[in-house]
Amino acid sequence: MIERYIIPRLNQALGRQASVALIGPRQAGKTTLARAIGDSRPSVYLDLEAERDRARLADPDDFLKRHADELVILDEIHRMPALFEELRGIIDEGRRAGKRTGRFLMLGSAAIDLLRQSSESLAGRIEYVELAPITAIECADDLGVMSLWLRGGFPDSLLAASDSDSLAIRLSFIRTYLERDVPMFGPRIPAEMLERFWKMLAHVQGSLLNASRLASSMAISAPTVTSYLGLLVDLLLVRRLPPYHVNVGKRLVKSPKTYIRDSGLTHALLGIETLDDLLGHPVAGPSWEGFVIESLLAVAPIGTRASFYRTSAGAEIDLILEMGARHGTWAIEIKRTRAPQVEKGFRIALDDIKPDRAFVVYGGEDGFPMGNGVEAVSVRGLAAAIATLSS
CATH class of the missing domain: 3.40.50.300 (P-loop containing nucleotide triphosphate hydrolases)
Known part of the structure; x- marks a missing residue:
């Protein structure tokens, strides 16, 4: 085990x-x-x-x-x-x-x-x-993180003999949820309708929730969209990440972001089988962002409040962790590249909220300073640092 x-x-x-x-x-x-x-x-x-x-x-x-x-x-x-x-x-x-x-x-x-x-x-x-599926902190090396990102953290999928076997396992998992678990835990929803909704969420991974647009695409009402989303959230399959609210005298985004919590399910819903397929797909960036968020929240101290920050002018922080007076507030920007840069919008946002620590999580392994108190760090490195706060 x-x-x-x-x-x-x-x-x-x-x-x-x-x-x-x-x-x-x-x-x-x-x-x-x-x-x-x-x-x-x-x-x-x-x-x-x-x-x-x-x-x-x-x-x-x-x-x-x-x-x-x-x-x-x-x-x-x-x-x-x-x-x-x-x-x-x-x-x-x-x-x-x-x-x-x-x-x-x-x-x-x-x-x-x-x-x-x-x-x-x-x-x-x-x-x-x-209990989340297996996360980045449980991976031995960078290669393991890439496989975990592609296949997701459900053990049978992650440990499958091949990428094609892994994809087949995840597609079966999705079908089981649609045909068995959803009818057991929630209202009677046609499996085809919920599957279509789930796939639409995969296509807009990491986007601001726009219930009216989703409702229009599916020819259903906005309250029905909210009901479907709530069910997937309750089944621990989708995360609603709320916006961070602080009185900074700026117009803040008020809609939550939505993420399919397991990256492997995101890729299965979009028919992505291999790492090459994933790296060439438009969802790669948002998928990596969701993957990092889940890896960090899985080990965050009890009572941690997670959110994102965005203003109408473009200042943005992908993830804010409020961990109480003892550990303070951490601001986290997420980049898939191995040569990260600190964007202007992130700098402005840091000036707005003044967190205790600031990080850029990137696709490499080594940690290094990026100036003005911002640290570059791997997802495994930051997850390990957060995990120590609970010990």
Whole structure:
């Protein structure tokens, strides 16, 4: 198993709370990770998609109390939503007996189901940890980063024998989401319509959201576009990056940017198979930008606020990380080139918001100063630096 950066964070959460929800898109590696956590301590694993394991919870109070001294791992928890109410009583009883932390690890393939079902039943008793697919910090070298960018971070796709096999795996993944997961988690949406919408988002990767234009292209209403987008966001497949708001006396862009979160899915939706195909495609720049953003946010400290900055005059920062009083605000420009330059718009934006640190993430490996406090750094280098802030 790849040694995931998230393991220490997950163990810390289990040390703080009685129940922890590990959420992430399907096939991101949640089950493998949970089993690794379970192997490190007394535990019992239940796959709630399996009828046999659901039957073991016919009397959940009896079963869970018999395993009170073990970590109970509940995979695909949304299959038994009534279980949340039972867990609340068991957690409260355990607290009175001195067993306050590390009781339950719940896995879900989307944010929407766990948040909706547990927010009330387990308020104050649960912590959420998001598992992204494999990211740049987990790559050994620059070659690995390029492969990761092309194929995306889902393990089966990344480790496939060839680029064509990887693409086939991702296309199958997309079909599974459209035909199985979307009907399970969201409203009844025709698979063909949502696939077309998803592809349109791939074509406008990293652009400002224009719901009216998307609606016109698809002959649907703007509220319907918002509904489709919200579903893909809740399924952890699309990111809405909000604009940074600060009183600088300038006209600021107010629309969010949208990114398909896994670069491999972006490329599959556009039919891009090889790195040569990708480098010659117009989406290469926006795709790299989204790839870097996901790699950095995956390791950012809990509570980090992410946004972008853009004025109507062209001043722009691709990513702003507000990491609290301890770590401050970091401004990040993203370039795919191996010979980056600091653009005028970035300099102006830095003067506007005055971040604590400023970086240009580029396609090379070495870090070096670029003048006026701006540092050039690789995506792996900056991800590693951010990850240390949480340790």
